[in-house]
Amino acid sequence: MAKDKKVEQITDMEVDFAQWYTDICRKAELVEYASVKGFTILRPYGYAIWENMQRIMDAEFKKTGHQNVAMPVLIPESLLKKEGELVNGFAPECAWVTQGGSEELEERLAFRPTSETMFCDHWSRVLHSYRELPMLYNQWCSVIRWEKTTRPFLRSREFWWQEGHTIHETAEEAMAETEQQLNCYADFYEKVLAIPVVKGRKTDKEKFAGAEATYTVECMMKDHKALQGATSHYFGDKFSRAYGVTFTGRDNKLQYPFQTSWGSTTRMIGAVIMAHGDNNGLVLPPQIAPVQVVILPVAQHKPGVLEAARALKERLAAAGLRVQMDDSDNSMGWKCAQYEMKGVPLRVEIGPRDMENGQCVLVRRNDGEKTVIALDQLEEAAKEQLALVQKGLYEKARLNLDEHCWPAFSVEEARKLQEEKGGFIKTMWCGDAACEQKMKDEAGMSSRCIPFAQEKLGDVCACCGKPADKMLFWGVAY
């Protein structure tokens, strides 16, 4: 940490939420812009968050039998085109390789925007018998989608993700997988990222290109805008048929397997920033924090202070925590501000007076709460405080969500509620895409999902007045 560096002020989130967000991305040293338009660099601190996310999710995927693979990054245009809806959905956003070395390619190759086509192509060559099913694959990689406007983590031309792709003997098994993976995402959001989600199904208008059904976890940010957290898709046997993926079934006849895919991306880092951050910077849930505890020696020039601080560091590291000690010659104020900006969940302060009293001070990042503890209880107390950070973050985010869901009974009422209060607007919906378009055009909201937890708000569609038996969540989405 450089002595001559200052922790700069960031924009107030009440004044300009978008600028506040960008300020955190830059000043917490998560990302940096690259010299290629629309591309970003994940810096060490940002990447370390992503690594923690990857480690936790990857372990969950493996527990349920998924295996990682690596598919080629380039997809021949003809292969991409075999399934009409998919290519219509993604071709307009592809980056195309047209030259390899000194040769002009006969066929242009798309940088993968998603890899259903590659997985199907592979399976069409390696799958033979029902005994080999299910095939439960996942890959961690980057994809490119040529977006017009970009924002760090939320929308960039290249982003990092995992894409799970599976095939199954029966439709029921594939549907169960789709559901299982949606729940896996929901658990990750709620239990790891401390962000409550609304689980539901996407409308046909909003579903993944080529999918029979898309399920989603939707979250709410501090500005009451919606963010699609992760999605899980059921394809039926549509892609299998398009790509000629077959197997010999139990009845000795050739059959098409049923398919799923599911994905989550580095946008989860954006979700964490906007769900938990404050005007002092980032606030990280403990499980994904690169540094969970920072130890700051007070009056570190006094005899024994540094040694005491170092001892605390070693004890916490031995207890399995990710811990740092800052003995740089920066001021205490600078250090506090710096680690707040970086969202370190717990700060431990120890100085001469604490040492005399056999104690130290624990300060939670999320609510600033200070706790004085006896030194011999350090490990236990630190873990307890981290659990309280996690709990505090979740509860606050839960409140934010619960207090910003509004029922509406007309497009105009929905528009007003969004304008005045923000959040998720819930209405009955007839199922007609024209009504979705109307809500978009007149109230500026897209449908977020048809929540699994339905409420019967009435009998008629808020958009057209026709009979309706589904409740839909609407929102202004990132």
Next chain:
Amino acid sequence: MAKDKKVEQITDMEVDFAQWYTDICRKAELVEYASVKGFTILRPYGYAIWENMQRIMDAEFKKTGHQNVAMPVLIPESLLKKEGELVNGFAPECAWVTQGGSEELEERLAFRPTSETMFCDHWSRVLHSYRELPMLYNQWCSVIRWEKTTRPFLRSREFWWQEGHTIHETAEEAMAETEQQLNCYADFYEKVLAIPVVKGRKTDKEKFAGAEATYTVECMMKDHKALQGATSHYFGDKFSRAYGVTFTGRDNKLQYPFQTSWGSTTRMIGAVIMAHGDNNGLVLPPQIAPVQVVILPVAQHKPGVLEAARALKERLAAAGLRVQMDDSDNSMGWKCAQYEMKGVPLRVEIGPRDMENGQCVLVRRNDGEKTVIALDQLEEAAKEQLALVQKGLYEKARLNLDEHCWPAFSVEEARKLQEEKGGFIKTMWCGDAACEQKMKDEAGMSSRCIPFAQEKLGDVCACCGKPADKMLFWGVAY
């Protein structure tokens, strides 16, 4: 495992080594060809090996303070061109993106062949003071080099690797880093992959485009051909100057940092195949084996056998080993052949007679050695046998290397030795690139390295007869 599947024979390595190699790649289910020419798919078993390699190496990198990042995959041509040697080295092999979405790009973008340019560009924007140095970065990703002829793992248009990139305040520190990372690779090869290496410096002809010096670990395969294992490069301040990377030094003046890069790739899997494999298939060193122990119940229909096998599995898993139990209805012969093909280092057999005697049988993959052990010693014995596999693999590979290094004193003698005996041919060398070319043209060998462990074979160059004080290793390389 499908009952109706057969373990197919693979080509005899003595008859056709290249075909033997390809057979293993396919039949051990490591890779599959993709529908894009020159690209391969890493299948679950191959990728699991790569994951184990990554985990071990990544932990080593982090121990010495390196941090992971993610740089954009596309590099503008103008950025790539700033350093002349690098672009001359890589531009002919680049894949070029010329279209993004529906727009023709004004400037074409190269799919990264290596990322020195991106790191330098980033550093030119974020580096300010000597206090921020060193910056020790690494990334795990794939790169593309548009090769004409390809072979799984050894040479493919896309491959997976790690590329470390660091900048330092002084030349000495950068040189120490280059050396440290070379030693890190050497240790990984010798202690994890059980492959002995020759450490040395590349000649100017063979060094990395743009580097001041390239260091390498060179290995020998079972066919006595050479394989470049991994490389570590020292750049001086050449790239810093080309890309305008500067910092304010201790003297308060603007300075250029000194730079290194170092990389290792999925070709390490190819090295493992060719260093340890045999005519029954793959042989994996225990630390990178996705399955370290397979348990095969003998006469599994007999009462209690499956339960006993399952108990062994649970005990070994609890002891921290990666273990599988195969209770499929395939024959014992099929199972043995299958797990030999997959290179599982240790097989445990248990049947009714073993149970009566309170014992089981441990069989090592590398030399077929069987050991009968008392059941209560399972954990200890399994770990001991795995250590013996590791030791046996290393010793055999060591012998293969030591017994195939031949001194030569003329190009003609070198040619004959390579033709008749194969391996590394060592000669004195004057330092002239023309002599390297002569060896290439007349003896079909490239220079592998100037080994750190020098021997004085004589006073004159084997190629031109002029005074020479360096000993060089030559070989036919993959």
